[in-house]
Amino acid sequence: MSPLLEARALHAGYGAVEVLHGIDLSIAAGEAVAVLGPNGAGKSTLLRTLSGLVRATDGSILMAGTAVHTLPAHRIVATGLIQVPEARHIFPYLTVLENLRVGASLVRDAALKDEALDQVMTLFPMLRDKARQPARTLSGGQQQMLAIGRALMGRPRLLMLDEPSLGLAPRVVEEVYEVLHRLRTSSELTILLVEQDVYQALDFVDRAHVLQNGRFALSGSSAELRDNDTIRTAYLGL
Amino acid sequence: MITGALLVQALISGLLMGGIYALVALALALSFGVLRVLNFAHGDLLMMAMYGAVVLHRWLGLHPYWAIVVLALPMLALGWLMFVGLIRPVQHAGVLVQAQMTLGVSFVLQSAALMIFGADLLNVRTEMEMAVLRIEGVVVSVPLAIGFAVSLLISGALSWVLLGTDAGRRVRATAQDPDMARLCGVDVERTQRWVFALSVALLAGVAGCLMTFSHVVPTAGLQYSVLALLVVMLGGLGDLKGAFIGGLLIGIAEALAGVFLNSAVGPAVIYVLFGLTLLFRPQGLFGRGMEA
Numbered sequence: 001m002s003p004l005l006e007a008r009a010l011h012a013g014y015g016a017v018e019v020l021h022g023i024d025l026s027i028a029a030g031e032a033v034a035v036l037g038p039n040g041a042g043k044s045t046l047l048r049t050l051s052g053l054v055r056a057t058d059g060s061i062l063m064a065g066t067a068v069h070t071l072p073a074h075r076i077v078a079t080g081l082i083q084v085p086e087a088r089h090i091f092p093y094l095t096v097l098e099n100l101r102v103g104a105s106l107v108r109d110a111a112l113k114d115e116a117l118d119q120v121m122t123l124f125p126m127l128r129d130k131a132r133q134p135a136r137t138l139s140g141g142q143q144q145m146l147a148i149g150r151a152l153m154g155r156p157r158l159l160m161l162d163e164p165s166l167g168l169a170p171r172v173v174e175e176v177y178e179v180l181h182r183l184r185t186s187s188e189l190t191i192l193l194v195e196q197d198v199y200q201a202l203d204f205v206d207r208a209h210v211l212q213n214g215r216f217a218l219s220g221s222s223a224e225l226r227d228n229d230t231i232r233t234a235y236l237g238l
Numbered sequence: 239m240i241t242g243a244l245l246v247q248a249l250i251s252g253l254l255m256g257g258i259y260a261l262v263a264l265a266l267a268l269s270f271g272v273l274r275v276l277n278f279a280h281g282d283l284l285m286m287a288m289y290g291a292v293v294l295h296r297w298l299g300l301h302p303y304w305a306i307v308v309l310a311l312p313m314l315a316l317g318w319l320m321f322v323g324l325i326r327p328v329q330h331a332g333v334l335v336q337a338q339m340t341l342g343v344s345f346v347l348q349s350a351a352l353m354i355f356g357a358d359l360l361n362v363r364t365e366m367e368m369a370v371l372r373i374e375g376v377v378v379s380v381p382l383a384i385g386f387a388v389s390l391l392i393s394g395a396l397s398w399v400l401l402g403t404d405a406g407r408r409v410r411a412t413a414q415d416p417d418m419a420r421l422c423g424v425d426v427e428r429t430q431r432w433v434f435a436l437s438v439a440l441l442a443g444v445a446g447c448l449m450t451f452s453h454v455v456p457t458a459g460l461q462y463s464v465l466a467l468l469v470v471m472l473g474g475l476g477d478l479k480g481a482f483i484g485g486l487l488i489g490i491a492e493a494l495a496g497v498f499l500n501s502a503v504g505p506a507v508i509y510v511l512f513g514l515t516l517l518f519r520p521q522g523l524f525g526r527g528m529e530a
């Protein structure tokens with residue numbers, strides 16, 4: 001079976017500075033894959049390139065058979081490749097409900113939109129309680145839930161999450177991952193996860209890549225990477 | 239001698255004029271909030287629409303209120319073309335390049351008006367021009383009061399669209415975080431194109447109201463540009479509620495200055511306030527962020 005997402009020899013960067021020096025990434029439907037790596041390695045740049053916010057200077061990206069590396073960002077969303085960006089980026093002056101509705105910008109059918117809204121609010125009952133509040137009044141954890149809920153409103157096939165645990169209390173991180181687990185099992189969502197919290201990530205995904213200086217330095221299943229000496233010393237502190 | 243009645247009179251006239259100013263400012267705040275490009279030709283586009291109202295009256299005998307309806311579409315098209323041809327190419331350039339571009343448009347529009355219409359002051363004679371209402375000794379100009387009501391109506395319709403429709407929510411999302419809006423599937427460039435076109439089309443409404451009692455010269459735009467800039471600075475750039483309140487305040491300040499100092503000083507007050515705002519509150523008096 002051909003993969004859901006396939007990036008080949010991807011190069012990208014900012015102006016004259018290249019950040020990604022040839023990334024090959026392939027994700028099958030139903031998989032959960034992590035990209036790990038130190039600060040500044042290019043993890044966010046990779047997700048931004050897949051989403052079309054940063055232009056690939058070379059290489060190709062196929063999403064569900066569509067070449068998306070030449071599409072504008074809003075058209076890439078339509079292929080089901082949807083991102084929850086680093087630092088959440090909720091719309092602070094929109095209400096919780098409005099944030100969710102903007103997430104469904106490409107869903108034209110009102111009935112589908114309402115259905116998605118109902119699903120998201122069932123997944124996060126807190127969002128239903130706070131529907132009329134400006135999003136900026138939510139706590140960090142609640143904002144993360146909103147950001148995930150907003151992404152789900154776009155009916156993703158592959159959900160990309162950029163450091164969803166960043167800046168959250170351990171208990172809240174648990175909650176976030178609990179939700180991600182439920183999404184994997186109940187909605188057959190494919191997930192690409194970027195994390196600094198290597199423990200959490202390896203527990204959650206099937207396999208992972210370690211990104212260093214714009215290249216994948218190491219790739220393998222979660223079990224392999226957990227036993228890998230480099231990972232154990234550099235990331236797990238063992 | 240400044241009496242209480244005179245003061246009330248100035249406050250009311252100022253408030254009414256302020257409602258019209260508020261619409262001018264609202265249109266500028268909207269386009270700045272969504273595009274992050276300050277349009278220094280805003281007042282000159284209004285000046286064009288005012289001449290449009292004069293032409294419609296001379297050729298077709300149309301009342302300026304009809305000009306609001308008739309001019310809205312051409313102004314929308316003009317704004318659309320200006321965005322595509324002139325604004326979009328400099329959108330990611332520096333602020334100075336953007337300022338040069340829109341100031342350039344301002345000069346071109348002024349020169350064009352001068353060539354076509356000459357430097358003479360033009361107006362539309364209407365029967366209602368001098369009509370007044372007397373309420374408890376306060377004299378209220380009828381065209382001014384109607385202009386206020388029309389401006390309020392248009393502003394209200396605009397905020398209904400922004401607050402109550404999916405398209406409006408996408409506009410506000412784009413203003414707050416354009417990249418995030420893209421990640422939600424919003425075509426940001428298209429949104430900006432229509433918002434800019436709309437901000438120009440709104441000026442047709444202003445022009446129709448103004449031409450029932452005011453006049454136009456090729457340089458009329460500057461006053462409105464400065465006024466809108468001031469209001470937008472006062473209200474916090476991109477903040478619509480602030481822009482609206484700011485517009486009302488400017489109208490009142492201008493009228494009070496006319497009473498306490500003299501009527502020629504009224505408009506100059508706008509420039510003085512502008513300078514003071516830049517000095518002391520460059521971040522604006524109210525919040526920011528297009529809460530609408």
Ligand SMILES: Nc1ncnc2c1ncn2[C@@H]1O[C@H](COP(=O)(O)OP(=O)(O)O)[C@@H](O)[C@H]1O
Nearest residue numbers: 014017019037038039040041042043044045046
């Ligand atoms: N908007 C930007 N403009 C220029 N350089 C950037 C920008 N964003 C990130 N970078 C640079 O790109 C490199 C990778 O950053 P990033 O993708 O954010 O890494 P990570 O997410 O792995 O921490 C860093 O050196 C960073 O300084």
Ligand SMILES: [Mg+2]
Nearest residue numbers: 043044045086
């Ligand atoms: Mg990052």
